[in-house]
Amino acid sequence: MICKYCSANIQDKISFKNLFIRNNIYFCKNCSEKLNIFTIKLDKYTLFYFSTYNNIKNDIYNIKYYKNVEYSKKFTYLFKLFKNKYNSFDLITIVPSNIIRESIRGFNQIEIICNICNISYEKIFYASYRPKQSQLLKQRTEHSFSILDNKIELVKNKKNILIIDDIFTSGNTLISLAKELEKVNPNVNISFLTLAKTI
């Protein structure tokens, strides 16, 4: 049998002890120690994530900066586990990439990860970029997120929305997206899913 994450061979002898490894027998011992569907509460929202950033940063680097998109495949099984366990979302969407950065890098890695891992999502947000007059010398950019005009009706009818991103750091982006959704649908339940969480 082959590990669903790193493709290492898993010993065929499945010992009694191995059966109790956290994630079941589809991951090798090493991967099952670092991968799972972790859950934390973030204000009133739930954040799901698969690992801590340090554990999988090489894979994320490969996807995000070296554009080795085939590394996204490694997450297919985790997404499948997630979908089986949490199937109550009536809308799945992704964080929009910063327009400027996307045009430099040429792609939105979250879109690619979802496409490769068979996650159907609806693009409902767009990000606009506004350099602040007084802050032109600073590298930090100002983001503002909005819901696409033609998706507002869609959001109004949903009960459970999932927003997917690659890395969770401060949560600022995810929370500001959640607030946009709540403006048009105050009763909606919002959760986040990221591949990794920084500590």
Ligand SMILES: [Zn+2]
């Ligand atoms: Zn493995």
